[in-house]
Each structure stands twice: as structure tokens, then as C-alpha cells.
Amino acid sequence: MPTVSLSFRNRGKVKQVCRICRELGEIKAERLCAECVRIKSQISVRFAEAVRGTIAIPAERRCERLGCSCGACDGRTLDTHPLYLFDLAGADQREIHFHPRCHELWLEAVNGLNSGPEQAIDIIQG
Ligand SMILES: [Zn+2]
Ligand SMILES: [Zn+2]
Numbered sequence: 806m807p808t809v810s811l812s813f814r815n816r817g818k819v820k821q822v823c824r825i826c827r828e829l830g831e832i833k834a835e836r837l838c839a840e841c842v843r844i845k846s847q848i849s850v851r852f853a854e855a856v857r858g859t860i861a862i863p864a865e866r867r868c869e870r871l872g873c874s875c876g877a878c879d880g881r882t883l884d885t886h887p888l889y890l891f892d893l894a895g896a897d898q899r900e901i902h903f904h905p906r907c908h909e910l911w912l913e914a915v916n917g918l919n920s921g922p923e924q925a926i927d928i929i930q931g
């Protein structure tokens with residue numbers, strides 16, 4: 806659903822739809838609801854190295870298990886979801902599971918949001 810509305814700059818308590826979780830609520834930073842802002846900031850704290858680009862981010866996999874603990878919000882997963890297997894320095898492998906919603910926030914955190922959310926087609930990786 807393309808919503809091209811660059812005109813709203815309200816900082817008041819206007820209810821809007823969060824662009825990640827589609828919940829109607831009070832929008833905080835980056836057109837995210839309070840919950841998504843909280844999750845995204847947790848991601849940048851917990852995975853600071855990945856966000857800064859210090860460690861390589863492995864390919865995304867699908868996890869079919871239920872009840873994994875989400876690496877971003879600590880909630881339980883209810884459906885198939887993205888999974889990353891990080892190879893850490895000590896030959897340790899760390900599994901990071903994400904809710905689909907938390908995964909979108911994760912992608913934003915590691916890829917940056919400098920090009921603007923409405924221009925996804927024009928974004929060239931690298
Ligand atoms: Zn949200
Ligand atoms: Zn999982």
C-alpha cells in the first residue's frame with residue numbers, strides 16, 4: 806500500500822499507523838510507534854557491532870520452530886520467522902531469532918534509513 810504523504814510534520818499526539826507493525830497509535834520517531842521505537846533501540850544496543858558494521862551479518866534463514874525467544878524484544882515467536890546464525894570469534898555460533906516485525910526493525914537498524922522509506926525500489930545495496 807503506497808502511502809506517499811510527505812507533508813505531515815505534526816509532532817503532536819496525532820494517531821497514525823506505524824509503518825512497521827501497522828498499529829494505530831501515537832507515532833514517535835521515524836514514523837514508528839512507541840513499541841517499535843523501543844524494539845529498535847534495543848536492537849542497536851544489543852547488536853551494536855552488527856549495526857555499526859563491525860561484524861558480518863550472515864544470510865537470513867527461516868526458522869520453523871515455535872516459541873523461540875526473539876533477539877530483539879524477548880517475546881516468543883508464534884510462526885515461522887527469520888533466523889541468523891552468527892559465527893562469533895570464539896568459534897561459537899549464536900542463533901538470533903526475530904519476529905517478522907522485529908526483523909523489519911533489525912533490517913532498518915543494520916541497513917540504515919538514509920534513503921527514505923518511500924523509495925525502497927531505488928535503494929541499491931552496497
Ligand atoms: Zn509499531
Ligand atoms: Zn526460531
Ligand SMILES: [Zn+2]
Nearest residue numbers: 875878904907
Ligand atoms: Zn520480537
